[in-house]
Amino acid sequence: MPRRSGTTDIRIILALTLIHFTGDFYSSFISPLFPLFVTKLGLSLTQVGVIAGVARLLAFVVQPTVGYLADRYQTRGFMLGGLLLVVVCIPLSGIAPTFWILLCCVACGSVGSSMFHPPVTGMVPLYAGQHAGMSMSVFNTGGTLAFALGPIFITWYAGILGLEAITATMAFGLVVVVYLYVVVPPPESEGLKEYGFIGSLKKSLGHAWRPIFLIWLVMMLRAVVGQSFITFMPVFYVDKGYSLVSAGAMFSLFTMAGTFSGLLAGYLSDRIGFKAIFIVSHVLMTPALLMLLFLPGSWVYPGAALAGFFTLATMPLGVVMGQALAPRGRSMVASLMMGFAYGLGGAFTPVVGKMADIYSIQQVLFWIAIVPFLSVGLIVFFPRLEASHGDR
Numbered sequence: 001m002p003r004r005s006g007t008t009d010i011r012i013i014l015a016l017t018l019i020h021f022t023g024d025f026y027s028s029f030i031s032p033l034f035p036l037f038v039t040k041l042g043l044s045l046t047q048v049g050v051i052a053g054v055a056r057l058l059a060f061v062v063q064p065t066v067g068y069l070a071d072r073y074q075t076r077g078f079m080l081g082g083l084l085l086v087v088v089c090i091p092l093s094g095i096a097p098t099f100w101i102l103l104c105c106v107a108c109g110s111v112g113s114s115m116f117h118p119p120v121t122g123m124v125p126l127y128a129g130q131h132a133g134m135s136m137s138v139f140n141t142g143g144t145l146a147f148a149l150g151p152i153f154i155t156w157y158a159g160i161l162g163l164e165a166i167t168a169t170m171a172f173g174l175v176v177v178v179y180l181y182v183v184v185p186p187p188e189s190e191g192l193k194e195y196g197f198i199g200s201l202k203k204s205l206g207h208a209w210r211p212i213f214l215i216w217l218v219m220m221l222r223a224v225v226g227q228s229f230i231t232f233m234p235v236f237y238v239d240k241g242y243s244l245v246s247a248g249a250m251f252s253l254f255t256m257a258g259t260f261s262g263l264l265a266g267y268l269s270d271r272i273g274f275k276a277i278f279i280v281s282h283v284l285m286t287p288a289l290l291m292l293l294f295l296p297g298s299w300v301y302p303g304a305a306l307a308g309f310f311t312l313a314t315m316p317l318g319v320v321m322g323q324a325l326a327p328r329g330r331s332m333v334a335s336l337m338m339g340f341a342y343g344l345g346g347a348f349t350p351v352v353g354k355m356a357d358i359y360s361i362q363q364v365l366f367w368i369a370i371v372p373f374l375s376v377g378l379i380v381f382f383p384r385l386e387a388s389h390g391d392r
Contacts, residue, residue, distance in 0.1 A: 009127040013135055015184050016127075019120050020142035022176045023083050026090040027113050028150030028255075029166065030055070030106055031231055032248040033093075035238045036163050041099055045235065045361070049353020051103055052231040055110035056346020062114040064340055076186050078119045080177060085112025087173025094158070094166035122333075125323055137266020140316035141259050147230075148256030155248030211383045212322050212333070216341050218278070218382075219318040221375045223345025226311050228352045228368050229289065230254070236361045237300070250304040257305040258312025265313045266320075274317050278379045282372045285310040289369035293362055311372075325383070 034048050043051075066078055089109040096102035121139070128135035158166055233254070234247040242250075265277050288307040295303040318341070322333035355364045 012127040012185065013124065013138060015180065016120050016123055017139050017142035018176065019079060019083055019116060019180060019184070020139055021146045022173055023086045023113050023116055024143040024146035025150045026086045026169075026173060027109060028147040029090055029154045029169075030093065030109075032151035032155050032234050032244075032251050033158060033163065033166075034231075034235055035244050035247065036158060037102060038235070040163060041096075041102065043099060045232075045353045045357045046350065047099055047353075048235065049231070049350040049356075051099075051106055052227070052353075053347050053350040054103060055106045056227060056342065056349065057344070058107055058110040058114055062111055063118055064336060066115050066118045076181075076184060079116045079184065080181055082112040082115025082117075083173075083180070084177050085109060085115065087170050087177065091167045091170040091173075094163045121319060122323075125320075134263075134266045134270055136316040136320045137263050137269075140262050140266070140319075144255050144259040144262055144312055144315070148252045148254075148259055151234075151248040151251040151255075155245050159245060212325055212336070214378060214381060215318050215321050216336055218282075218375050218378050219314075219337050219341035220345045221371055221378075222282075222311070222314065223342045224348050225285070225289070225345075225368055225371050227342075227346040227349055228365060229292075229307070229311070231346075231349050232352065232356060232361050232365065233304075236365070239361070242300075250300060253301055253305040254308030255312065257308035258315070261309040261313035262316055266316055269317055269320065273384060274321055275379065275382045275384060277317060278314050278382065279376055281310050281313040282376050282379060285372035286369055289372075290366065293365055293369070321382075 031052065034043075034051075037043055037051075038048065066082075069078070086109050089105050089112065093102055093105040093109075096105055121136075124136055124139050154166065154169075157169070230251065234244075234251055237247040237250060238244060261281075265281070268277055285307075288303075288310050292300065292303040292307040319333070319337045322337050326333050352364055352368070
């Protein structure tokens, strides 16, 4: 029988969070190092966008397939094998001699990331007990905290030892993989083995596909905005005269603030529901992002934190809503909300990069910042759904 009870298994939730943290810690190395890759390999902004877009598009290609397989088979291969790919391939990007080899290293790391995310995310509600929103937010904090700490670490590390030296960082990740091999249990199948991909999708989503699609669309638009700022923010500020470490600090403040807002959003969602949190965060996201683009001097640091606070707040909530609406396909829903939405949203970065080459980064990001406010028109049609403690 699937393991569901009213008690939260903190040990397993923390182990799953460690997988999330470690994988995303290494994945966070690439964007803040783009200024060094640009200098070393002579990359254009279009090529920067291609690297970022291809890596995130692979999440779109691979995650739904992994989510489908993870809902059918009880194996840790996707989790630990995917994590192993990330901690090996991303550090190897430091010694990439050409654009194409760099693209290959980042792409392989992205495939690994898209392999572990669906099954790990799908396991969270099994061990969350009556605290689904909070548990998913703690799990999501592993990723956002990694994206906050990773850029600070890697810009400091590469600034002292050089870009090529980042290959040595894989040692930490390999130790974590061995530890997780010992402590993480296998995922539980949802009994969908007799169905094909489309059949499993229908069984998983059922009549809930319409609200799930609506939630997915908002998550995808948020991903377009968030990934555009995360990808081009370091290059934008280095071009404005800030140091690489300063740009990395802004990147980290952006994601660190999202760590706290994600926890707060998860806590509140267990009490007042999801819809109000989505509306407030998307309404305030636009002015926060616009303000970030025009703040002078050291004001950009609190501006980056405020923008990240609203941009990343709802990341875990879309997953929780989808899993509540379609509990039989936890991994599949997680792959749609995180991989499909995140990957397809990130796939727009080559277009954003091309437009930035033609116009300017600031001008393109200005118009992208308007998207969250417009998406409120979709959020008002979200179903009223509370995670644990609200009225049903």
